[in-house]
Amino acid sequence: MHSLPFRPVLLSAVALLALSGCNRKAATPAMPPQQVGVITLHAQSVNVHTVLPGRTDAYEIAQVRPQVTGVIQKRLFTEGADVQAGQQLYQIDPSRYQAAYDTARGQLAQAEAAEVTARAKLQRYKSLLQAHAVSHQDYDDALATEKEAQGQILTAKGQVENAQVDLGYTRMNSPITGRISRSIITVGALVTANQTDNTAVVTRLDPIYVDVNLPAITLLRLKREMAEGRITRQANGEVPVTLTLEDGSTYEHTGRMALSEVNVDTSTASVVVRALMPNPDKLLLPGMYVHAQLDEGADPNGLLVPQQAVSRNTHGDPQVWVVKADDTVELRQIQIGQAVGTDWLVTGGLKAGERIVTVGLQKIKPGAKVKPTDDAAAQAASDASSQNKGQ
Incomplete structure (x- = not known):
């Protein structure tokens, strides 16, 4: 019976403890930022630049083929060496072509002699016609004969020139300056006029082209930024190009962008851009895989x-x-x-x-x-x- 007065006190203490706990929870500080x-x-x-993969391509390439038929007598170059334009590479047996040339020259001499006779006769008939010693018909015949002799001379001259050209083709010369490939034929082989097979290939290596595919969307962006003045072109208007070779090394010479195609390849949505690179040491060869960096200029902002x-x-x-x-x-x-x-x-x-x-x-x-x-x-x-x- 005496424990009843303590029950309200106990409940009050519990309430105070619960209230103090709520106050502590509410006072927890927020997390800092x-x-x-x-x-x-x-x-x-x-500096704005674009790096794109590309392939090297020959600046000039010439396929050496015979223009006349004959047997190869000599090969006059070292395979893999540099040759000059006009340098003789092969000698075809010239015997038949020399004979044809000599025959043509003989026919020309005959035509010229016939023309001398016809001209002299015409001069005589001209004076006789004035003296009424010959008829007009005889004079006209002499005039026609002289003109025919002149025509024979022109024909003979053409035959001489044709024979001379064929004789010259027995000397197979290099059409360009460059590096020559291996020889496809040997001495003693028979070659024919206008054959489809090459006897050798001459490639000009300095300078050399590098062809890359520039995405059309990149080309549009560059043109837009240049029009807005965000990109400043080089002072000379050229776009410098540097190369990274397949082994990761940097090519020591700097080239320039030569041209870009006017048509977009619908299958790749890209434009072919061609760079021209100096190649004095012949380090770059056609067909090499490279990375070309095109320096468009500077973006001032x-x-x-x-x-x-x-x-x-x-x-x-x-x-x-x-x-x-x-x-x-x-x-x-x-x-x-x-x-x-x-x-x-x-x-x-x-x-x-x-x-x-x-x-x-x-x-x-x-x-x-x-x-x-x-x-x-x-x-x-x-x-x-x-x-x-x-x-």
Whole structure:
């Protein structure tokens, strides 16, 4: 009976304890904003270039073929050596062509002699006609004979020239200056006029072409940026081209873009761009695989974003975290161009003065409040935190 007065006291104590617990829970401080490293974008001059795979192609190539039929008497070059335009490569047996030439010259001499006789007769008949010693018919016949003799001379001269050309073709000369291939035929082989098989191939190696396929969309972007003044062309108007060889080495000579096709390949949506490269050491050979870097000029207002700040969505589109004026973040899709060292050149979606998150990307979400700090300081703090967790 005496324990009843203590029950209200016990209930009051329990209520006070519960109330004090609620007050402690309500007083728990909120989480501070996530610290992130940021950089502020600044416009700067950036050299714009495009790197594309390509193949080397000969500047000039000539297929050596016989123009007359005969037996090869001599081969007058070293396989794989450099030859000059007009240098004799083979000698075809000239006997029959020399005989044909001599015959043609004899026929020309006969025609010229006949013309002398016909001309002298015409002169005599002309004076006799004035004295009425010959008829007009006799004079007309003499005149026709003299003109026919002149025609015979022209025909004979043509035959001499034709025979001389055939005789000259027995000397097979190099049509261009370049490096000659192996010989397909040997001394004693019979070759025929206008045969389809080559006897050798001469290739000019200096300079040499490099053909690359430039995507049409890239060509449109470059033309648009040049029209807007974002890209400044070289002072001489040329586009320099440098090469990276298949083994990863850099080709020591710089070339220039020579031309681009006017038609787009519908199967690849690309345009063939041809560069002209000096090749004094004959290091480049036709058919080599290379990477060509086309330097279009400089973008005076280029924006560079560190590659570590750029992620990609499920569609492969590049995106970055942007810190707004109220220190909240948003995920924004951007457009990027070439890589410049460890950065990407931004072609759309950002402007100068905006802040981009580079450190702490994994700890933020859209609309979250952040504490932006300098990129380097945030990186150091992040590294220290990682070391502490490791210990």
